[in-house]
Amino acid sequence: MKDIDLTQLLNKMTLEEKVAQLTQLATPFFKGSNDNGEITGPMKEMGISQSTIENTGSVLGASGALQTKAIQEQHLKDNRLGIPLLFMSDIVHGYETIFPIPLAMGCSWDLPLAEKSAEIAAKEAAVSGIHVTFAPMVDLVRDPRWGRVLETTGEDPYLNSEFSKAQIRGFQGSDLTNDLSRVAACVKHFAAYGAPEGGRDYNTVNMSEREMYEQYLPSYRSALEAGAEMVMSAFNTVDGIPATGNKHLMRNILRKEMGFEGVLISDWGAVKELIPHGVAEDEAEAAFKALQAGIDIEMMTTCYVDHVKDQIEKGMLEESLVDEAVFRILQLKNKLGLFENPYRGADEQLEKETVMSDAHRNVSYELATKSVVLLKNQHHVLPLKQNQKIALIGPFADSGDILGAWSWKGSKADAVTLKNGMLQRIDHSSLTVAKGSQVEASSIDDIAEAVEACKDADIVILALGEDSEMSGEAGSRTNIKLPEAQLNLFSHIKKTGKPIITVLFNGRPLDLTDIHDQSDAILEAWYPGTEGGAAIADVLFGNINPSGKLTMSFPYSSGQIPVYYNHFNTGRPKDAPDAQERYASQYLDSPNKPLYPFGYGLSYTTFSYENMKQSSEAMGAEDTLTFSIEVTNTGELVGDEVVQFYIQDVTGEVVRPLKELKDFKKISLNPGETKEVQFNVREEQLRYYHSDLRYMSDKGKFNAFIGSSSEEVLSLSFQLL
Ligand code: BGC
Numbered sequence: 001m002k003d004i005d006l007t008q009l010l011n012k013m014t015l016e017e018k019v020a021q022l023t024q025l026a027t028p029f030f031k032g033s034n035d036n037g038e039i040t041g042p043m044k045e046m047g048i049s050q051s052t053i054e055n056t057g058s059v060l061g062a063s064g065a066l067q068t069k070a071i072q073e074q075h076l077k078d079n080r081l082g083i084p085l086l087f088m089s090d091i092v093h094g095y096e097t098i099f100p101i102p103l104a105m106g107c108s109w110d111l112p113l114a115e116k117s118a119e120i121a122a123k124e125a126a127v128s129g130i131h132v133t134f135a136p137m138v139d140l141v142r143d144p145r146w147g148r149v150l151e152t153t154g155e156d157p158y159l160n161s162e163f164s165k166a167q168i169r170g171f172q173g174s175d176l177t178n179d180l181s182r183v184a185a186c187v188k189h190f191a192a193y194g195a196p197e198g199g200r201d202y203n204t205v206n207m208s209e210r211e212m213y214e215q216y217l218p219s220y221r222s223a224l225e226a227g228a229e230m231v232m233s234a235f236n237t238v239d240g241i242p243a244t245g246n247k248h249l250m251r252n253i254l255r256k257e258m259g260f261e262g263v264l265i266s267d268w269g270a271v272k273e274l275i276p277h278g279v280a281e282d283e284a285e286a287a288f289k290a291l292q293a294g295i296d297i298e299m300m301t302t303c304y305v306d307h308v309k310d311q312i313e314k315g316m317l318e319e320s321l322v323d324e325a326v327f328r329i330l331q332l333k334n335k336l337g338l339f340e341n342p343y344r345g346a347d348e349q350l351e352k353e354t355v356m357s358d359a360h361r362n363v364s365y366e367l368a369t370k371s372v373v374l375l376k377n378q379h380h381v382l383p384l385k386q387n388q389k390i391a392l393i394g395p396f397a398d399s400g401d402i403l404g405a406w407s408w409k410g411s412k413a414d415a416v417t418l419k420n421g422m423l424q425r426i427d428h429s430s431l432t433v434a435k436g437s438q439v440e441a442s443s444i445d446d447i448a449e450a451v452e453a454c455k456d457a458d459i460v461i462l463a464l465g466e467d468s469e470m471s472g473e474a475g476s477r478t479n480i481k482l483p484e485a486q487l488n489l490f491s492h493i494k495k496t497g498k499p500i501i502t503v504l505f506n507g508r509p510l511d512l513t514d515i516h517d518q519s520d521a522i523l524e525a526w527y528p529g530t531e532g533g534a535a536i537a538d539v540l541f542g543n544i545n546p547s548g549k550l551t552m553s554f555p556y557s558s559g560q561i562p563v564y565y566n567h568f569n570t571g572r573p574k575d576a577p578d579a580q581e582r583y584a585s586q587y588l589d590s591p592n593k594p595l596y597p598f599g600y601g602l603s604y605t606t607f608s609y610e611n612m613k614q615s616s617e618a619m620g621a622e623d624t625l626t627f628s629i630e631v632t633n634t635g636e637l638v639g640d641e642v643v644q645f646y647i648q649d650v651t652g653e654v655v656r657p658l659k660e661l662k663d664f665k666k667i668s669l670n671p672g673e674t675k676e677v678q679f680n681v682r683e684e685q686l687r688y689y690h691s692d693l694r695y696m697s698d699k700g701k702f703n704a705f706i707g708s709s710s711e712e713v714l715s716l717s718f719q720l721l
Contacts, residue, residue: 004339006330010323012081018326019308020055024088024265024299027062029053031078032070052305054078057329058086058132058297063095063409065346068129072342084342086333088186088265090406091133092151093117095124097360097530098403098410101507102137102163104371104526106153106551107601109642109666111166113367118170120363123181124355129346131336132184132230136167138219139189139234141552142562145199147475150404150507150527152194154551155564155598157215158661161222168226176229177337180345184336186230187223189267190254191243192216193234199561201476205236210654212238213689215566221258229262229332233295235270242277244270245289255294263328265297266290272301283307288317296325356414361531368528368535370640373548374602375522381499382521383542383604384459390426391457392419393436393450393493394464395486396505404507404527405472414530418463418503421533425541432457436493439467442485447492454496461501461540462493462519468527471507480558481511494518503536509554512595524548542604547640547666549601549709553594560590565598565710566657599644599661599709605635605671609643609714612706618719621697625681625718629706633669640668645679646705646713652698653690659710679706686720 013021027033028043030053039048054075062068068087075085093099099117100108108114118136125133137151138160153163164187173182192212196203207216220231231254234243243249244266254260271290272283280286287303288311298304311317337344354360374382384390396402398419400412419433436442436450454460464486470477481487493500502519504510507527516522523546525536538544555563570585574592586592608631615626633639643666646659663679681704686697699720707713 004334006327006334009081009083009330010327013326015309015312015319015322016051017055017080018322019305020052021057021083021326021329022297022304022322023052023056023302024058024060024297025053025056026060026300027067027071030059030062030071030075032072032074033062033067046302048302048305052302056085058088060299061089062087063089063130064128065348065351068346069343076342083330084333084338086132086329086336086338087130088132088134089125089130090135090408091121091125091130091183092135092137092406093404094121094364094407094410094529095128096356096409096411097124097364098407098415099364100368100371100529100532101150101404101527102153103150103507103552104528105367106159106163107373107526107548108367108370109549109664110367110370111162113363113370114163115166115170116363117367118167119173120360122171122183124360126181126183126345127347127351127354129343130183131338131344132186133171134186134188134232135171136164136185136223137188138164138223139192139194140216140219141194142564143195143199144480144508144510144552144555145476145478145558145561146194146196147201147471147477147507148194148473149552150471151406155553156551156566156661157218159551160219164219164223165226168223168228172227172229177335184229184332185223186232186265187220187228188232189234190220190231191234191238191249193236196236199476201474202235205238209239210689210691210693213693224258224260229335231260231262231264233264233266233270235267235273237277242270242274242279244295245274245279245286245293247293250294261328263296263332264294266295266299268300271295271298271303284311287311291317291321291325296328364529365531365535368532369538369544371526371528371548372536372539372546373524373550374546375524375596376516376519377521377602379520381459381501382523382540384540388430388458389456390431391454391460391498392422392431392433392463393453393460394462394489395435395437395439396463396465396503397433397435401468402505402527402532403529404468405475410530416531416533418533418536421535421537422540424534425537437485437489439465440483440485442489447489450489451492451496454493454498457498459501460493460496460498461503462490463503463505464490465505466507468507475507478558480508481514487514490515490518501540509552511555511557513557516595545604545637545639546601547603547642549599549642550596551598553598554596556590556595560587560594563594566660568655569658593711597709597711599642600711601709603639603641605633605637605639607639607641607669607708608632608634609707612714612716614704614716614718616718618721619681619683620721621683626678627681627704627706627716628676628678629714630674630676631667631669632674633671636671638668638670640666641708642666643677644707644709646710647681647685648703648705649686649688649698650701650703652688656688659705677706683720
């Protein structure tokens with residue numbers, strides 16, 4: 001880091017320059033971008049002055065060494081004090097080499113690989129001149145109607161926290177200043193963005209503070225502990241106050257309690273959104289509230305630049321609020337070495353060699369093979385057998401739309417489609433391909449062609465799903481079934497009587513009611529990324545034995561939502577021995593349990609769990625209790641298994657979840673092989689937030705569970721003394 005006196009620099013800045021430093025604008029505003037600073041369309045209406053642009057602190061969405069360098073070069077000429085720009089972009093699951101969506105990555109339960117994928121994303125982004133990624137998104141999710149569930153790793157606070165740390169390590173490395181192939185991470189969206197009412201994006205979040213601490217805050221906290229440089233505020237309200245103007249949330253919880261000292265940025269336009277939210281009358285009040293809450297950077301609106309100077313001059317706001325925000329931004333620039341080298345890492349030549357290299361694609365392939373989840377496999381129809389004649393049908397049979405949301409730098413044309421993946425592995429004469437339907441529309445002719453294509457086949461693979469516009473931001477849906485056109489195609493194919501393997505490409509747990517019983521096998525491929533078709537083909541052909549396990553429950557139907565594994569008991573549990581037939585907590589028309597629970601996923605082999613043991617029946621606060629179990633591969637193929645460890649606090653001061661994931665181990669077993677797997681319990685793992693928000697354990701009885709999913713478990717009890 002250059003020995004630069006940031007305080008001195010800050011003192012040289014005029015108030016106007018300081019406020020502009022707190023503004024982030026999109027690429028087209030900047031000279032040197034492709035648009036050469038010629039603003040058109042809605043952005044033009046923002047009416048931003050040239051002097052604001054010249055003093056702006058950061059750029060959103062620029063990419064490519066050529067572009068970022070050109071913008072920076074021009075900016076340094078125009079900026080009076082030569083303060084470099086920070087380039088920030090959403091590099092969520094890959095830059096050009098696209099990895100499986102985060103929800104799929106969660107299903108791999110593979111933390112080292114998650115770290116590696118973030119490292120590669122950082123490497124490709126850094127060489128193109130990006131300094132900060134708006135990732136990871138670590139919001140806990142329980143509602144698949146919300147389109148953004150695909151951007152996170154699922155419904156469990158512990159697992160999300162582990163993935164959160166792994167991604168921060170991957171993006172930032174251990175020496176951000178000197179390792180030019182890393183980028184700063186911006187964890188988002190603080191807080192509780194993953195719990196919008198009704199699953200409708202941007203909607204109100206309503207939960208007790210205690211629940212927020214227990215379920216929703218751990219993954220952000222873990223990111224901060226792992227050293228995340230930035231935090232992004234959420235669009236939603238938290239306890240009635242939009243996060244972006246929520247002083248208690250930002251100043252007390254995030255800064256004081258969680259000790260965050262980095263840069264806090266609003267989400268896109270969220271400062272101005274304080275007006276429609278109904279907590280600010282106009283832009284001036286929105287600026288006032290956001291700055292007081294501690295938002296350092298206002299993304300894509302101009303409430304700060306238009307009003308903060310005036311408010312300070314009138315004595316309404318302390319200038320120190322601006323100073324502290326600017327100082328944090330300057331610190332981050334300095335940490336990234338931008339005062340010394342404003343073009344940090346950007347290199348056109350290296351960019352060509354690095355981006356989408358074979359090595360990167362290989363990691364994407366590997367993660368995709370580990371992320372697919374085998375949901376059903378009746379009569380071992382999978383893996384496909386040698387010499388089978390296969391019909392590959394459906395809108396995703398030969399589609400490059402398998403990258404998912406936030407893959408703006410990825411090219412669908414670079415993605416290996418399922419058809420291509422399969423053709424690379426088998427004799428072309430054994431595969432017939434027909435689309436059968438579009439994602440949301442089908443015609444009689446298309447269906448007839450697909451039915452015809454199945455005629456000589458021994459087995460049909462139906463590649464179905466949601467196009468990438470159907471999920472992601474602003475992609476909420478009330479109906480989470482497959483589109484009608486595809487259900488129609490399915491029913492016509494079913495009539496052929498051929499066995500059906502359904503392969504799903506989608507960004508959320510779906511309601512599978514209409515196809516579940518009628519599919520012989522179901523493989524959840526998610527949006528598997530650039531190498532998706534190759535990875536899935538290898539799973540279908542049995543070159544890879546699937547090992548993914550769901551990290552978000554699949555509901556029976558949308559009427560059950562939210563349905564998640566770590567829920568509470570009621571006073572009238574349905575499965576209690578003395579449960580009344582009617583007056584129990586249940587639906588009249590649906591089971592309580594999801595179709596597929598958290599932690600569930602099949603393999604081509606089978607595993608048995610036996611001999612669960614504990615080192616003692618009781619533990620003191622200083623002790624470590626050990627649980628062990630023998631896991632045996634009882635099938636005929638080598639396989640990986642995610643062995644899961646859950647605990648239940650049987651009686652608490654407040655009600656406790658029926659199970660909480662505390663640890664897991666991923667093991668590989670040869671046919672017939674047995675491994676003993678151990679889990680340790682320490683008192684810290686038994687703590688929870690009490691009604692007064694104190695985080696501590698209670699003495700008493702606990703149940704420990706080990707198993708292959710949150711439902712398939714063996715259990716033993718112990719006492720905390
Ligand atoms: C999203 C953020 C994203 C930002 C910048 C917003 O609409 O909510 O997740 O980082 O845009 O692209």
